Amino acid sequence: MTDKEKKTPISELGEFGLIDHLTRKIRIKNKSTKKGVGDDAAVIDHGKDQTVVTTDILLEGIHFNLIYTPLKHLGYKAAVINFSDIYAMNADPTQMIISLGISGKFTVEDIDLIYEGIYLACDNYGVDLVGGDTSSSLTGLTISIAAIGHASEKDIVFRDSAQINDIICVTGDLGAAYLGLQLLEREKKIFAEIPGTQPDLGSYEYVLRRQLKPEPRADVIKKLKEEKVRPSSMIDISDGLSSDILHICKSSGLGCKIYHEKIPVDKETEKLAGEFQLDPMTAALNGGEDYELLFTVPLDDFEKIKETGFIHPIGHITEKSQGCNLITADGIPVKIKAQGWNGFE
């Protein structure tokens, strides 16, 4: 596309490399810009409260496949994955805007279904849809959402402020969304080979729901506030536990130890992983799309929240020199690698 000699495939940098490359020269100009690129959301200062802003783009064929994604679920998911980024800042989502690219194959009734999902998400999480841009598209469906949230300055939690010896906590369970995707892909293939086959999805309701209709952890944020616990760092698990714990450690300039046996995996995820001859831990570490929260707290604070049933300690923060390690069941440390997808490969 360019006239220059040098042509670097994007896959050479990968997703995170590309972002680093593109944003390395940014110099902030406005006093109101409290936090720019590099966290779940940006933070804008208003003297009194602060605004938190994030965006996510969903592209047909990359982030969703309309063969098995109901349009209402798609609208719902597109909205809540943005809310999840706002909660991961310890803020509450309040407004959202949506940009939609729609190809000729869609009817008004189709778009209504997408909006039904969006409005349901807005109702469930108290968010106002305040604007957007709708365009025709030559090439499938594109949904780009930006969400805005509010919090007081003292409440906002970044990725870069974990402390040595903090307990690393994860909410809910991991890997289910990835297994849900594998299941849908398998049924799609079977259908392509033997048209008319009824999909066999009945007994895997949980993993399918985790893939198709995830819920952000507003309840966790509420619970932390009730217990007056402010995490020292926090991120939502969208890329996978491996990538996301590395984001915290890298930003905070520290290391970590997380324990294989402590990583929460649901029984249904485990069972289905068996069917697929996959290690469920691979799904938990690298699957992504779980939209659980990963955060760090001092031990005293952890004591206040350990009885909730949905917050699990999985390890602790260490000095940087110790690196970032997963400790296997046999006690062997394995270096954690960012497996976040490289869709550019």
Next chain:
Amino acid sequence: MTDKEKKTPISELGEFGLIDHLTRKIRIKNKSTKKGVGDDAAVIDHGKDQTVVTTDILLEGIHFNLIYTPLKHLGYKAAVINFSDIYAMNADPTQMIISLGISGKFTVEDIDLIYEGIYLACDNYGVDLVGGDTSSSLTGLTISIAAIGHASEKDIVFRDSAQINDIICVTGDLGAAYLGLQLLEREKKIFAEIPGTQPDLGSYEYVLRRQLKPEPRADVIKKLKEEKVRPSSMIDISDGLSSDILHICKSSGLGCKIYHEKIPVDKETEKLAGEFQLDPMTAALNGGEDYELLFTVPLDDFEKIKETGFIHPIGHITEKSQGCNLITADGIPVKIKAQGWNGFE
């Protein structure tokens, strides 16, 4: 795509009809949502200052054609058309976030060029890039930008507050961006028929610049502030003068008279329209993408700004019962129709 019987082609509603249809049920839930859907930007209240938020999506093959759009210009335009929406609220853009969908044909150097344009726009207009989402795409290039601006509550100008007898003003000149596009399309066709032909663009620098590298009217907003003039209503001309004056009149519940001979058209636009056997007024009224400002002011305020050279009175606001009319050179009123493109047809 749906199981329902009823299938309504989106073209039946058109762009504005679809937006009305999708947003008719919105009920605002948050006190901080001062203005939702229905203006150039949404307004969020922070007690002290207010935040203004807008978004625009650009899709390959719909909003731009990479055959004749330099990537740096594309990045620049994608950013400034969002800034234009913020200025149209009488606010200053301060932050932006970008979502990018990139297909396999693009290299890192290509994306660098897009970002060079974005950063240049940010530098020129004092905006910070604070976040975004980058994804691979199966289907061409998608750029979705959301811009955030700030203003005090008393400064923000909406579309719905024009008053009877207000002077209708437009900045700069109209129709050039549309002629620029026609010129580029013509050269593309010639090149397709006779490969190797050198494009004949040299003498039409102005219309090409208006199409490929528009500039939002920050200077007008500054001038209005200097003269202590706050427009009674304002919008930026993205869809075309016809559509945009109707937005003001419909929102304000009023009518208008605009005068054919008062509509500012540049000489180069006129000359090129002649070559294409087009009425230059059609380009001015319906072409769109001029990113000029259209606003209304009381006569007293107009007196303060009429010597600027770049603010042109084109008519005045009337009672609703008089309708929205364009008065031809012969004094004949013609009903103004929204010609905003319907890309869904």
